[in-house]
Amino acid sequence: MLCKLNGLIRLHLSGNKMKKFSVNWNCLQxxxxxxxxxxxxxxLSTHLWEVLPSLTTVDISSNPLYCDCDIIPAIKELSKSPTSSFNQGYAICVAPESRKGQNIFEISNSACKDSHRAYCRLQ
Known part of the structure; x- marks a missing residue:
């Protein structure tokens, strides 16, 4: 249905209890x-920016974000410019426990690298 809206430049889906958003290639370009x-x-997956080449701004605030190291690539996309993400102060981690209440934009990439190295040493 959204694929037919070729001229759509803004899509507001806030407050809909959605758990995921997917779009087909060549839609919403x-x-x-x-x-x-x-x-x-x-x-949030970086796949979003692959299928939506014009996407410059995303608002993921007020979602129950699981902030493990897998979210780091999406944070990098959202941090590319000051306007890449709306309401940055409200993008808060709910899990894991060590990051609960932390803003996603304060997660250190180096912390993930360090924990990955420690994990590799334990195996």
Whole structure:
């Protein structure tokens, strides 16, 4: 259904209890702003930027984000410019326990590298 909206540049899907958002290749190619705030997303994939080449701004605030090291690539995308993410102060981790209450933009990439190295040494 959304695929037919070729000229769509802003899509606001906030507060819909969505757990994921997917779009087919060659759909919404002109989408610049995506608002999925206030839903039930636990993670965000960089695949989103692959299928939506015009996407410059995403709002993922007020979602129950699981902030393990897998979310780091999405954070990098969201941090590319000051306007890449709306409501950054409200993008808060709910898990794991060690990051509960932390803003996703404060997660250190080096912490993930260090924990990965420690994990590799234990195996």
């Amino acid at each position: 002109n989408l610049v702003v995506l608002d999925v705030s206030g839903n039930e997303f636990s993670t």
